[in-house]
Amino acid sequence: MRLFELMDPSESDYSNTVELYDALPKYVWSITEEEVRKNRVLTRSFKSRGVVYQVKIKPAVVERKKGGESESVMLYPGSREEMVEEVLRKLAVNGNLGLAADGNNHTIGVYFTVNQLRKELARTNHTYSASEVLEALDVMSSSLLEVSQGKGSDRDAYRGNFLSSLAVRRREAYLEDGTAKCFATFHPLVQHAIRTQQFRMYDYSTSMNIRSDLGRYFFKRMSHYWAQASLDNPYQFKLVPFLESSPRGLSPRMKDNMRAIRLALTALAEEDVILPNWNETMIKNPQDRRQTVDVAYEVFPTESFRKKVMRANKKQSVVTGRAALNDVRSAIAHQPGSSNSGSSLDNGTDNVFDDLENVAAN
Structure with a gap:
């Protein structure tokens, strides 16, 4: 378990990505009220290393104060929860990793304080109040993530909360004292990856600096899977399957999808991850050459990113x-x-x- 930690001072800008879990389209960056009313459980398809998975996300129901009274609201884990989860994992690799007894077994988690979370979030230009951080923790410990493979009687499925368990003081008490210790256990897939060394070091600081949600998703996938990054070995992908497997999803209009990809890649270029001159090859409809049905991309690493991959x-x-x-x-x-x-x-x-x-x- 200690192999997951990064205690060398020279590794202070790094954290770990986790096999499969970090590639899942598990966050909800935007959703309309109509979509929520239609189906509160979001279902997404995802393919990785030739394996097709189905991902289901069930929202959390949390309480908010309004006009002196409490009201229940339904929230999906989004960009805020993504940032909080990244910081929790960063605290874990920095020496706060811990075990909690669970019957005859032990679960893997992280010790933290709300003040620690807020301080690290603010340091990386993601500022949230104590109340917002507590709500994010509430969302992650209540939202359900189900990942399945196969169909019918051959279907295997696994379900768990984003944070399997969470030990915090009462909300009111913690708003008064943010220094008390808390403990959260990671999702079972994250725990499994830690136990079996299915993780990989990546540049956490750069990831937190990327303001594009899709750009950050790109960066973590590149960091985990593009292990032989070089000018002779570009990162190759196609627009349609990539966006379909991402938290953003695929828009009806191709030009909107192309714009989203270009903005994400531009964000990576601005952070010195990729060169700004990537290749785009339009794939046309054979029956109507005026219609673009997909786009193939080739992306090239900067020397800085290549060294970090090495x-x-x-x-x-x-x-x-x-x-x-x-x-x-x-x-x-x-x-x-x-x-x-x-x-x-x-x-x-x-x-x-x-x-x-x-x-x-x-």
């Missing part, structure tokens, strides 16, 4: 080596003659449902 690769090699050593020690101490697969690294897929029973058990 550093992340080196860090991953260290984690791999230490995890293997820990497995050998465990095998000698507890299971002589057998292998321990509990700390295996990514085998080229992110099909966590192969390990579903292990996730539930742990």
Whole structure:
């Protein structure tokens, strides 16, 4: 578990991305009241490493004060919750990672204070009041995220809160004293990734500086999957499947989709992640060449981003080596003659449902 931490002072600008969980289109950046009335549980399709998943997001019902009285409102986890979750994970890698007893098992989480969250959010230019941070924590601990694979009798599904459990003082007390310790356990998929070393170091500071939601989503995917970034190995994607699998979704008009991609890529170029001269290839409708049905992109890394990717690769090699050593020690101490697969690294897929029973058990 300690392999997840980044305690070297030279790694102060970094955190970890998590396999599958961070790529899921789990946040809701915008939604109309009509969409909410039509279906309160949002369903999205997502494809990663050749595996197709279905993602369902059930909103939280939280209480707000209005005119001296409480009213219940329905909220989906959005950009605010995304930022708070990023800071919670940053605190975890900086030494606040902890375990909580859960029957015969232990769950992985993070110790924090509301003041810590607010201070780090403000440092990265995301300023929220104590009440807003508490509401974000409430939303994350109440919203449900279900990820499934397959259909019918072959369908595997796993459901959990964005924060599986949350221990805080009463809201009124915490608004008076923001220094009291809290503890939140991560989503089961995040805990599973930490236990099995399915995470990768990335530039947290740059991510928090990106003002475009879609640009930030791009950046985390590039940081996690573009491990061989170079001018000879560009990041390639197509507009339609990418947006369909993102929290933004696909707009009816192609020009709106193209504009969203260009703004996101421009935001990355401004943060010295990619070069500003990416390639766009229009894919036309064979029956009507005037109609663009998709766009293929090639994006090239800056030298700065390439060096950070190389550093992340080196860090991953260290984690791999230490995890293997820990497995050998465990095998000698507890299971002589057998292998321990509990700390295996990514085998080229992110099909966590192969390990579903292990996730539930742990």
